[in-house]
Amino acid sequence: MILSVKNLSKNFRDGKKNLNVLQDVSFDVKKGEIVTIKGPSGSGKSTLLSILGTLDDADSGKIVINSTLINEVKDLNKLRNLNIGFVFQFHNLISELTLEENVLIPKMINKEEIDNQKIEELFTFFDLQDRMKSFPNDLSGGEKQRVAVMRAIINNPSIVIADEPTGNLDKENVLKIIALFKKLNINNKLTFIIATHDDQIFEIGHSKYNLESGKLIKI
Amino acid sequence: MKLYFLIAKRFLFPNKRFSSSIVNFISFIGLFIGAAAIVLSVSVLNGFQDILKSEYIKLNGQFLIEDYDKQLYESTKRYLDFNDSTYSIHNLDELLVIAQNKQSLIQLKSVTNQSLFNFYDLNLKENQEYLSDNEIIIGSSLASRLNLAIGDNVRVVSKDFKFNYFGIPEIREVVVANIFTNRILRADDSLVFGLLNEPSIENLYFEFNNSEAIISNTSSEILSWKDRNLQLFEATEIEKKITFFTLSLIILVASFNLCSSIMQITSKKLKDLAVLMSLGVNKSGIKIIFIIYSYLIGAGAILSGIFFAVLIIYLQNSFSLIKLNPEFYLVDTLPMNIFIGDIFLLIVGSLVLVGIFSLIPLRFVKDMSPNQIINRQI
Ligand SMILES: Nc1ncnc2c1ncn2[C@@H]1O[C@H](COP(=O)(O)OP(=O)(O)OP(=O)(O)O)[C@@H](O)[C@H]1O
Numbered sequence: 220m221i222l223s224v225k226n227l228s229k230n231f232r233d234g235k236k237n238l239n240v241l242q243d244v245s246f247d248v249k250k251g252e253i254v255t256i257k258g259p260s261g262s263g264k265s266t267l268l269s270i271l272g273t274l275d276d277a278d279s280g281k282i283v284i285n286s287t288l289i290n291e292v293k294d295l296n297k298l299r300n301l302n303i304g305f306v307f308q309f310h311n312l313i314s315e316l317t318l319e320e321n322v323l324i325p326k327m328i329n330k331e332e333i334d335n336q337k338i339e340e341l342f343t344f345f346d347l348q349d350r351m352k353s354f355p356n357d358l359s360g361g362e363k364q365r366v367a368v369m370r371a372i373i374n375n376p377s378i379v380i381a382d383e384p385t386g387n388l389d390k391e392n393v394l395k396i397i398a399l400f401k402k403l404n405i406n407n408k409l410t411f412i413i414a415t416h417d418d419q420i421f422e423i424g425h426s427k428y429n430l431e432s433g434k435l436i437k438i
Numbered sequence: 439m440k441l442y443f444l445i446a447k448r449f450l451f452p453n454k455r456f457s458s459s460i461v462n463f464i465s466f467i468g469l470f471i472g473a474a475a476i477v478l479s480v481s482v483l484n485g486f487q488d489i490l491k492s493e494y495i496k497l498n499g500q501f502l503i504e505d506y507d508k509q510l511y512e513s514t515k516r517y518l519d520f521n522d523s524t525y526s527i528h529n530l531d532e533l534l535v536i537a538q539n540k541q542s543l544i545q546l547k548s549v550t551n552q553s554l555f556n557f558y559d560l561n562l563k564e565n566q567e568y569l570s571d572n573e574i575i576i577g578s579s580l581a582s583r584l585n586l587a588i589g590d591n592v593r594v595v596s597k598d599f600k601f602n603y604f605g606i607p608e609i610r611e612v613v614v615a616n617i618f619t620n621r622i623l624r625a626d627d628s629l630v631f632g633l634l635n636e637p638s639i640e641n642l643y644f645e646f647n648n649s650e651a652i653i654s655n656t657s658s659e660i661l662s663w664k665d666r667n668l669q670l671f672e673a674t675e676i677e678k679k680i681t682f683f684t685l686s687l688i689i690l691v692a693s694f695n696l697c698s699s700i701m702q703i704t705s706k707k708l709k710d711l712a713v714l715m716s717l718g719v720n721k722s723g724i725k726i727i728f729i730i731y732s733y734l735i736g737a738g739a740i741l742s743g744i745f746f747a748v749l750i751i752y753l754q755n756s757f758s759l760i761k762l763n764p765e766f767y768l769v770d771t772l773p774m775n776i777f778i779g780d781i782f783l784l785i786v787g788s789l790v791l792v793g794i795f796s797l798i799p800l801r802f803v804k805d806m807s808p809n810q811i812i813n814r815q816i
């Protein structure tokens with residue numbers, strides 16, 4: 220089991236009202252599995268993914284990533300750097316850095332030696348071999364999102380967390396991302412947790428969940 | 439560190455073009471001007487202080503012992519050599535000079551010929567190697583005030599009127615043998631050199647630059663040129679400090695600018711910072727990026743300001759670019775001199791200031807929450 224979630228709860232205080240966004244959420248993810256989650260807007264998908272990605276704290280519950288209980292981890296930044304890759308609805312590339320530099324950020328944080336040959340192969344795999352030295356603003360939306368996926372997987376993370384990764388793309392690019400995720404899942408044994416409104420991408424999940432009224436239910 | 443440096447550099451110069459924001463430019467210019475102004479003004483004050491010292495030493499030597507209790511003379515007379523030109527043993531008397539119908543109070547320094555021409559550096563009007571008993575050398579200001587030329591006769595009278603056996607004050611007739619020029623402290627208005635025949639035990643003085651024999655044989659207080667001009671020396675020192683402090687205010691204001699520049703850039707790049715954190719950069723990493731950012735501006739500006747000022751000083755010293763009217767300024771070219779210590783103090787002080795003012799706007803990082811920033815975007 221690469222990820223194990225037990226009895227996760229999260230409340231937000233909104234003025235005097237108490238929002239129970241997540242109630243007693245439990246589920247497991249195996250290595251190499253694609254998990255997709257859908258649910259109405261405001262149901263808490265982004266909140267759940269933030270907590271799984273250690274960007275936010277749960278009120279209660281346990282999360283074990285790669286046999287590490289994250290409640291006990293001191294340096295969450297390091298854990299995130301090595302174990303978790305994020306793809307957001309927006310590409311969130313740093314516009315002052317070249318695509319190559321953007322992709323290499325996680326490696327540079329970890330002060331790793333950089334193997335130029337491998338980087339070129341990666342860009343070729345993503346069909347962006349000619350754009351390594353370009354800046355994000357020179358690229359189309361679909362291309363930028365592909366670079367964001369590259370950045371998410373560069374450290375070969377235990378889990379790729381994608382929050383509406385196609386929410387901002389046209390049909391053609393949605394298909395490209397879906398194909399890419401499948402390919403990465405098969406070739407690299409990467410594990411995905413994807414929250415989406417898009418039925419097409421929802422369907423690629425080996426396990427599919429619906430999040431509604433704070434409950435996560437397997438379909 | 440490499441990543442932080444890269445990001446700071448790119449935030450400062452987006453897309454490799456020098457198109458940084460105007461606020462950055464203003465802080466750069468402010469720090470540059472501040473640093474250059476401090477180095478230049480302090481160097482001018484140093485320059486005048488140097489001239490004061492070198493001119494003063496020409497007439498007075500580096501060190502002085504006033505031999506009040508005759509201890510020095512008694513203990514050293516066995517081997518003191520009046521013909522030694524590495525020091526000067528002399529009497530100093532206050533006298534009245536009378537020329538035609540004008541008169542003036544002067545200080546007569548009676549020295550040996552060896553000391554007169556080898557120890558002191560008088561900048562004489564005419565070449566001379568020997569002064570005889572009835573001759574004196576006066577300063578150029580005194581000469582023009584009393585209307586005296588070389589070869590004129592004057593009378594000198596002891597100020598406290600030593601009366602001779604006949605009850606009339608001792609008056610000596612002497613010849614103006616030469617005229618010296620010195621640029622400071624109106625020395626050439628009041629100092630007169632004469633010949634020492636036999637040292638009187640009263641009013642005996644030793645002036646020397648570096649004489650082991652004297653230093654090791656005295657328990658008397660040794661006064662340096664600084665001690666002898668304490669008020670003037672301290673005045674210039676204080677002036678230097680005030681200049682340093684006042685001009686530091688330019689650097690302070692420029693640091694404020696840097697502060698607002700960092701506020702601007704951090705609020706503009708908030709999302710990028712959140713993304714970096716999601717990728718594993720910790721909060722001190724975020725701070726380091728902006729500290730590097732402000733030091734790229736700050737250290738760059740201060741070092742280039744100092745470099746610019748040192749270049750000016752070098753050019754001035756080599757080619758005398760800035761001329762002065764010697765009638766008013768003692769010198770014909772602006773003197774400039776800077777010490778490593780001054781520059782070091784400036785660099786350390788201003789870099790600490792830049793550091794403090796770049797940390798102030800970074801307090802927001804402490805309670806920054808990346809998922810809030812990423813999930814709330816439009
Ligand atoms: N910091 C917060 N303070 C108060 N309420 C919050 C906070 N963050 C999220 N919420 C609320 O929690 C609920 C879940 O938000 P979340 O962003 O997780 O929904 P979502 O399922 O991702 O929605 P969408 O599909 O529109 O992205 C929403 O009602 C939201 O208003």
Ligand SMILES: [Mg+2]
Nearest residue numbers: 264265266382
């Ligand atoms: Mg969401």
